[in-house]
Amino acid sequence: MMRTFWNDIERQHDEMTDVFNWMHGKPRKIISGSKEFRQPLCSMDWKDNQLHTELELPGVDKKDIDLNVGEGFLEVKVENKEAELKDMRNQFYRKLPLPENVDTRNVIAEFHNGLLKIDIPKIEIDHDTVKIDIR
Numbered sequence: 001m002m003r004t005f006w007n008d009i010e011r012q013h014d015e016m017t018d019v020f021n022w023m024h025g026k027p028r029k030i031i032s033g034s035k036e037f038r039q040p041l042c043s044m045d046w047k048d049n050q051l052h053t054e055l056e057l058p059g060v061d062k063k064d065i066d067l068n069v070g071e072g073f074l075e076v077k078v079e080n081k082e083a084e085l086k087d088m089r090n091q092f093y094r095k096l097p098l099p100e101n102v103d104t105r106n107v108i109a110e111f112h113n114g115l116l117k118i119d120i121p122k123i124e125i126d127h128d129t130v131k132i133d134i135r
Helices: 005-023
Strands: 030-033 035-038 044-047 050-056 067-070 073-078 092-097 108-112 117-119
Touching: 005 092, 035 108, 050 092, 067 117, 073 117
Parallel strands: none
Antiparallel strands: 030 035, 035 092, 044 050, 050 117, 067 073, 073 092, 108 117
């Protein structure tokens, strides 16, 4: 599926709506099927030609983290299979949009003391125009 400008705007709108709801006392959670997940705190910025992302996952075991990257997104899901259904303290989910200029095949992730660090290298995208001859 090709990402479009409006898909990015819609994702940003949803993210900002969630933040404003949280600021007004509504819990930040995502409902998936019959389970509820909390959104972990997250920061993203460019460092040394890499997109550096950190997510706070307190009380989580490394074995419970499911980290996926796809075309235009980074997805983190933490689900403790042993926890009770109603206990969502250690259940997290976050899907983050990624820019086009990152190399999703060379992602490096580390997890220590409740902090997941993810580095994705920046790549150059060729946006040169090409002259097309008309027959």
